[in-house]
Amino acid sequence: MLNKVVIFGVGLIGGSFARALKQAGMVGSVVGMGRSTASLARAQELGIIDVIGSDMGQALQGADLVLLAAPVAQTEAILSALAPHLQPGTVVTDAGSTKSDVVAAAQRALGAKLAQFVPGHPIAGRETNGPDAAIADLYIGKKVVLTPLPENSAADVETVAAAWRACHAIIHRLSAEEHDKVFAAVSHLPHLLAYALVDDIANKPHADLLFQYAASGFRDFTRIAGSSPEMWRDISLANQTALLTELDAYLAQLTGLRARLAAGDGAALEGIYSNAQRARHQWISAIEAAEQPPAQDQAE
Numbered sequence: 001m002l003n004k005v006v007i008f009g010v011g012l013i014g015g016s017f018a019r020a021l022k023q024a025g026m027v028g029s030v031v032g033m034g035r036s037t038a039s040l041a042r043a044q045e046l047g048i049i050d051v052i053g054s055d056m057g058q059a060l061q062g063a064d065l066v067l068l069a070a071p072v073a074q075t076e077a078i079l080s081a082l083a084p085h086l087q088p089g090t091v092v093t094d095a096g097s098t099k100s101d102v103v104a105a106a107q108r109a110l111g112a113k114l115a116q117f118v119p120g121h122p123i124a125g126r127e128t129n130g131p132d133a134a135i136a137d138l139y140i141g142k143k144v145v146l147t148p149l150p151e152n153s154a155a156d157v158e159t160v161a162a163a164w165r166a167c168h169a170i171i172h173r174l175s176a177e178e179h180d181k182v183f184a185a186v187s188h189l190p191h192l193l194a195y196a197l198v199d200d201i202a203n204k205p206h207a208d209l210l211f212q213y214a215a216s217g218f219r220d221f222t223r224i225a226g227s228s229p230e231m232w233r234d235i236s237l238a239n240q241t242a243l244l245t246e247l248d249a250y251l252a253q254l255t256g257l258r259a260r261l262a263a264g265d266g267a268a269l270e271g272i273y274s275n276a277q278r279a280r281h282q283w284i285s286a287i288e289a290a291e292q293p294p295a296q297d298q299a300e
């Protein structure tokens with residue numbers, strides 16, 4: 001049970017965390033902090049948070065857990081502001097989609113209090129944001145990747161893991177570097193590609209005609225281009241190196257596909273499409289199989 005939880009950023013991610021903890025009866029009171037007074041007021045109106053925090057010292061007083069759920073570029077500023085008020089016994093975690101930059105920011109901002117920061121990343125989201133998008137079941141059956149620091153105590157890591165488990169998430173662990181490589185490939189690159197495709201179509205002189213006929217294939221491929229541009233700008237830059245590596249690999253794939261298309265090499269195209277179709281079927285089957293039994297943590 002967490003008596004007091006402080007959440008920076010009460011949108012989809014932070015707001016859903018608060019809602020899930022409340023639904024689980026895991027939290028006494030939730031204090032919301034953030035840049036947008038309108039969002040904080042709305043979160044309070046919706047019952048997501050109990051109190052709007054204005055004074056950092058007061059907000060952190062007696063807090064068991066602090067969650068940073070603001071765009072990753074704000075991590076260092078938030079941690080620097082809270083560091084002087086951070087008391088022993090308070091555990092800080094985050095929900096950032098990148099981890100190496102977050103760890104570096106925490107090292108700079110927290111200094112001797114670094115041990116109290118347990119980095120994390122819930123692998124859940126939608127293309128909508130803001131407090132109105134927050135739902136209690138966002139994390140059910142979803143993975144949360146923790147990238148604990150050597151400085152963290154096992155008890156603090158467990159505090160964070162237990163909070164996410166109360167949201168019915170499944171805990172995994174990776175190093176920050178592994179995490180950033182993996183998510184560059186399967187999350188950050190797809191977002192960049194979706195934005196690129198929609199931007200490309202939108203900039204064509206006959207865009208209206210194209211959008212008029214775009215159907216479910218286009219909708220499925222580009223759903224994530226409806227996500228927050230600010231959040232994805234920050235993620236792209238924070239994970240620049242790994243994202244560039246994945247983008248280069250993808251460009252090479254496209255160049256190869258282009259050559260085969262230009263050569264009219266149907267067999268080669270079909271070979272690539274078949275390989276992708278097989279891999280996708282296997283991936284979907286594995287997800288469905290994992291969803292069957294009750295949620296279990298990955299062997300930690």
Ligand SMILES: O=C(O)C(=O)C[C@]1(C(=O)O)C=C[C@@H](O)C=C1
Pocket residue numbers: 096097122123124125126127186187188224227
């Ligand atoms: O489903 C979406 O809309 C998401 O963008 C979710 C998604 C993802 O890429 O899968 C995006 C960012 C988060 O860090 C984790 C999950």
